[in-house]
Amino acid sequence: MHAYTASRISLPSHPAQPSLPTAFDSGPLQPVSFFSAGSEIYAQGEKAGAFYQVEFGAVRVYRLFADGRRQISAFHLAGETFGFEADATHHFFAEAINSTGVRVFRRIAGADMSHQLLPLALKGLTRAQEHLLVLGRQNAVERVAAFLVDMVERQGGLRQVELPMSRADIGDYLGLTIETVSRVFTRLKEKGVIRLLNLRCVEIVKHDALQNMSE
Amino acid sequence: MHAYTASRISLPSHPAQPSLPTAFDSGPLQPVSFFSAGSEIYAQGEKAGAFYQVEFGAVRVYRLFADGRRQISAFHLAGETFGFEADATHHFFAEAINSTGVRVFRRIAGADMSHQLLPLALKGLTRAQEHLLVLGRQNAVERVAAFLVDMVERQGGLRQVELPMSRADIGDYLGLTIETVSRVFTRLKEKGVIRLLNLRCVEIVKHDALQNMSE
DNA sequence: CGCATTCTTGATAGTAGTCAAAACCGGTGG
DNA sequence: CCACCGGTTTTGACTACTATCAAGAATGCG
Numbered sequence: 283m284h285a286y287t288a289s290r291i292s293l294p295s296h297p298a299q300p301s302l303p304t305a306f307d308s309g310p311l312q313p314v315s316f317f318s319a320g321s322e323i324y325a326q327g328e329k330a331g332a333f334y335q336v337e338f339g340a341v342r343v344y345r346l347f348a349d350g351r352r353q354i355s356a357f358h359l360a361g362e363t364f365g366f367e368a369d370a371t372h373h374f375f376a377e378a379i380n381s382t383g384v385r386v387f388r389r390i391a392g393a394d395m396s397h398q399l400l401p402l403a404l405k406g407l408t409r410a411q412e413h414l415l416v417l418g419r420q421n422a423v424e425r426v427a428a429f430l431v432d433m434v435e436r437q438g439g440l441r442q443v444e445l446p447m448s449r450a451d452i453g454d455y456l457g458l459t460i461e462t463v464s465r466v467f468t469r470l471k472e473k474g475v476i477r478l479l480n481l482r483c484v485e486i487v488k489h490d491a492l493q494n495m496s497e
Numbered sequence: 498m499h500a501y502t503a504s505r506i507s508l509p510s511h512p513a514q515p516s517l518p519t520a521f522d523s524g525p526l527q528p529v530s531f532f533s534a535g536s537e538i539y540a541q542g543e544k545a546g547a548f549y550q551v552e553f554g555a556v557r558v559y560r561l562f563a564d565g566r567r568q569i570s571a572f573h574l575a576g577e578t579f580g581f582e583a584d585a586t587h588h589f590f591a592e593a594i595n596s597t598g599v600r601v602f603r604r605i606a607g608a609d610m611s612h613q614l615l616p617l618a619l620k621g622l623t624r625a626q627e628h629l630l631v632l633g634r635q636n637a638v639e640r641v642a643a644f645l646v647d648m649v650e651r652q653g654g655l656r657q658v659e660l661p662m663s664r665a666d667i668g669d670y671l672g673l674t675i676e677t678v679s680r681v682f683t684r685l686k687e688k689g690v691i692r693l694l695n696l697r698c699v700e701i702v703k704h705d706a707l708q709n710m711s712e
Numbered sequence: 713c714g715c716a717t718t719c720t721t722g723a724t725a726g727t728a729g730t731c732a733a734a735a736c737c738g739g740t741g742g
Numbered sequence: 743c744c745a746c747c748g749g750t751t752t753t754g755a756c757t758a759c760t761a762t763c764a765a766g767a768a769t770g771c772g
Binding site: 345347348351352353355366367368373374394396397399400401403404405406407408410411413414415417418419454455456457497 | 560562563566567568570581582583588589609611612614615616618619620621622623625626628629630632633634669670671672712
């Protein structure tokens with residue numbers, strides 16, 4: 283029932299990554315689970331036996347430190363996949379940022395899914411490596427610019443970008459504080475590079491300037 | 498000929514990752530290439546048609562920014578594999594740190610290696626994600642401690658750790674300057690946590706203290 | 713043994729973090 | 743439809759950490 287409602291609500295299409303290879307679609311449709319804003323999809327230490335594709339909404343994957351610091355390793359938007367693990371255990375938490383639908387692909391006993399999984403894992407690896415560059419060597423402005431450029435690309439290159447996540451999420455993704463993220467947004471506004479339609483919606487006025495800043 | 502000599506010189510065993518699944522070993526032995534200190538294994542932008550396993554020595558994988566900044570995304574020690582790409586192009590540079598032997602596994606036309614590649618790609622993904630945490634949310638001491646703990650584990654947990662790379666390499670891996678890396682080493686020495694046998698060889702005196710620092 | 717390179721140490725500067733308060737927005741209920 | 747309320751975001755003042763610039767020391771190679 284949930285699954286049914288899901289397919290009615292879900293976005294018309296996934297911009298960047300249309301769908302998984304047909305091998306996955308054959309047989310009974312994979313179930314879609316619903317998660318309200320802030321609810322947990324899986325926890326660190328949990329047994330990992332599936333992977334996930336976002337149908338609509340957005341997901342944050344993160345680790346918590348003992349002293350409360352949080353690092354978000356990735357955001358996942360509609361059409362994107364996540365939840366692969368090298369062993370049988372989840373090493374991160376995954377949460378819905380907003381109301382989110384997630385298609386769950388459970389590991390089928392005996393079936394070898396590596397042919398389908400490999401490109402997804404490699405995509406995740408590429409993303410993680412690119413993000414390493416940002417966290418290792420870029421300053422606050424460059425980080426925010428890189429983040430915005432990435433969000434633009436993943437949403438099909440439109441002038442307007444939806445930011446499903448809070449400033450705190452952005453900070454914990456970019457290795458910055460919420461205040462620094464806010465200050466950078468303000469500076470980008472003042473320079474006329476972006477415009478805030480509202481807190482969660484950014485218009486990219488000078489895409490080239492942003493791209494140059496991000497490197 | 499090179500390959501032959503390689504197998505004579507190579508370390509007696511690879512501590513953490515003994516060898517690839519036997520599927521790779523069947524048929525003719527994969528060739529081993531030699532690289533002197535600082536020489537390039539592949540370049541960003543090059544066509545990617547193979548992956549690599551370190552026989553002996555060490556490898557750095559990195560990206561250069563336009564202004565000369567460098568970020569090393571990973572080091573690879575004996576037994577470890579690298580060089581996977583999501584598309585047919587290398588997005589990073591790979592260089593031998595010292596004299597290094599690398600076994601090259603070329604993609605065989607028509608053969609599906611995804612079953613062998615997937616666990617290696619997932620291992621790489623896990624490493625990259627762990628490193629994200631370090632770069633995003635840890636201070637200089639925590640970064641160096643995490644680096645040393647990682648090197649200890651990858652070398653079998655011995656008290657003495659070989660650091661095949663320079664301070665500059667460590668800095669570019671940890672997102673720090675060479676001076677900061679040096680200062681942290683000095684502080685760890687003063688606290689009696691480590692001892693420098695020589696510049697490239699560290700004795701871990703207080704492993705627990707180091708582990709606590711790294712989180 | 714001497715030179716070049718790498719590493720260490722010191723002084724200073726700059727960027728981002730912390731703490732605090734004000735402003736803003738979005739949702740709710742009257 | 744508007745006013746209120748709570749949480750998020752923005753702004754400000756100050757601090758702290760790491761980068762930068764500059765010497766000096768140590769290492770290792772020829």
